[in-house]
Amino acid sequence: MKRIGVLTSGGDSPGMNAAIRAVVRKAIYHNLEVYGIFQGYAGLINGNIQKLELGSVGDIIHRGGTMLYTARCEEFKTKEGQAKGIEQLKRFGIEGLVVIGGDGSYRGAKALTEHGFPCVGVPGTIDNDIPGTDLTIGFDTAINTVIDAIDRIRDTATSHDRTFIIEVMGRDAGDIALWTGLAGGAETILIPEENYDMKEIVDRLKRGQERGKKHSIIIVAEGVCSGVDFAKQLKETANLDTRVSVLGHIQRGGSPTAADRVLASRLGARAVELLLDGKGGRSVGIESNELVDYDIIEILSKPHKVNLDMYRLSKELSI
Structure with a gap:
């Protein structure tokens, strides 16, 4: 293999630039040419598509977002769109592709793999919802951003004796809500993987009030419902007045943490190693701090699993 490509797709996540940098510099170290594919x-x-040099990825490791930009592409979901993409790869002489992104990006890589084109998926998403890895690039930065917001909101909740509902991202996965709720001392955490009991939530809030607790934090994953909708439910059920904060896209931005920069560097470099070894159709990840790789088609057939032990612990600690 003499020439590879790299692209980022779907939602951006902090650390994507660090992964791009690792792909480019690892490839050049092994005498490969690297081409960046812009807008996914x-x-x-x-x-x-443009050729990338060492200097192309200089001074980007600390930057959020992605220097290659990103876009969602309905056309690539069709066989005709995939055929156009493969034609472009052939036109530029690209023999292998590193795809950095989440579930939708992986499905694009899977399609190319099924067409016989070597691809390696690198998990870049704040949602932490890709099977075959303990952590995805951007997750650590996102949860630290949320924790900072929770700490600030708690100051206001304490000052005004109020219950605040904080809606966080995660799509159909509850990892952001769970990790930040546990780390932020939230009284209630709602995740899409588990049904919630409104009576239990209200009883917990009342028990806190009875022992003199005048403020509470409730974390709601967007995959459950909106923070506004849950506030309405609380109002109807317990006549409880709340305030809602929707953190939105601030969770995606910002300079990546050290953990995300290291993870992205390791995974990006490993993706290049797999292509050099002639191994396409793989997904790289990290498990128990060891790099792993799996068949990308197999990975996409597995459901994401949240850590329910952490969820139970959050309930035990919020009595």
């Missing part, structure tokens, strides 16, 4: 699969279809 849409850029692939349109031939928005």
Whole structure:
């Protein structure tokens, strides 16, 4: 293999730039040429492809977002769109591709793999919802951003004796809500993987009030419902007045943490090693701090699992 490509797709996540940097510099170290594909699969279809040098990825390891930009592309979900993408890869002489992104990005890599084109998926998403890895690139930064917000909101909740509902991202996965709720001392955490009992939540809030607790934090994962909708439910059930904060896209931005920079560097470099070894159709990850790789088609057939032991612990600690 003499020439590889790299793209980022779907939602951006802090650490993507560090992963791009690792792919480019690892490849050049092994005498490979590297081509950056801009705007994800849409850029692939349109031939928005440029050669990257060592200097192209200088001074980006600390930056959030992605220097290759990203886009969602409905056309690439079709066989015709995939054929256009493969034609562009052939036109530029690209023999292997590193795809950095989440579930949708992996599905694009899976399609290319099924067409016989060597791809390696690198998990880059704040949602932490890719099977075959303990952590995804951007998750650590996102939860630290949320924790900072929780700490600030708690100051106001304490000052005004109020219950605050904080809605966090995560799509259909509850990892952001669970980790930040546990770390932030939330009284209640709602995740899509577990049903919630409104009576139990109200009883817990009342027990806290009876022992003199005048403020509470409730973390709601967007995959359960909106923070506004849950506030309405609380109002109807217990006539409880609340305030809602929707953190939104601030969770995706910002300079990546050291943990995300290291994770991205390790996974990006490992992806290049797999392509050099002639191993396409793989997904890289980290388990128990060891690098692993799995068949990308197999990975996409597995459901994401949240750590329910952590969920039970959060309930025990919020009595």
